[in-house]
Amino acid sequence: MGRTILPFSLQVDYLKERLFLYRRGLRKEEQLLFDEIFNSALRQLQSGALAAFPNPMDAVLLSALIELQQRQRKLEIELAKLQEKLQKNHGSD
Numbered sequence: 001m002g003r004t005i006l007p008f009s010l011q012v013d014y015l016k017e018r019l020f021l022y023r024r025g026l027r028k029e030e031q032l033l034f035d036e037i038f039n040s041a042l043r044q045l046q047s048g049a050l051a052a053f054p055n056p057m058d059a060v061l062l063s064a065l066i067e068l069q070q071r072q073r074k075l076e077i078e079l080a081k082l083q084e085k086l087q088k089n090h091g092s093d
Contacts, residue, residue, distance in 0.1 A: 005052065007049070008045060008048040008049040008052075008056065008059070009042060009045060011056040012038060012041050012042060012048070012056055012059075012060060014056075015038075015056050015057060015060065016038050019034075023035075036064075037060065037061075037064045038060060040060075040063045040064045040066075040067045041056075041059060041060040041063040041064070043063070043067075044059070044062075044063035044066065047059070047063070048060075048063065
């Protein structure tokens with residue numbers, strides 16, 4: 001018989017519990033960022049479950065990196081639009 005694997009969401013919760021003292025040592029604003037990293041893993045639940053990494057921290061960190069990349073891409077697009085708008089306004093003076 002195969003080995004029973006905990007659901008990914010429980011693995012993430014367990015990992016977060018293991019890091020409780022680390023989180024507690026962070027400043028309040030950093031604790032919120034810490035929580036956001038773990039929330040990103042839960043938003044990517046299906047990917048984490050499919051990957052079935054031996055170490056759930058791999059999926060947690062990959063999920064956080066993917067979300068950071070998404071945010072960066074959105075900011076780059078927004079910046080480009082603002083720069084274009086600024087150039088148009090500056091060029092019409």
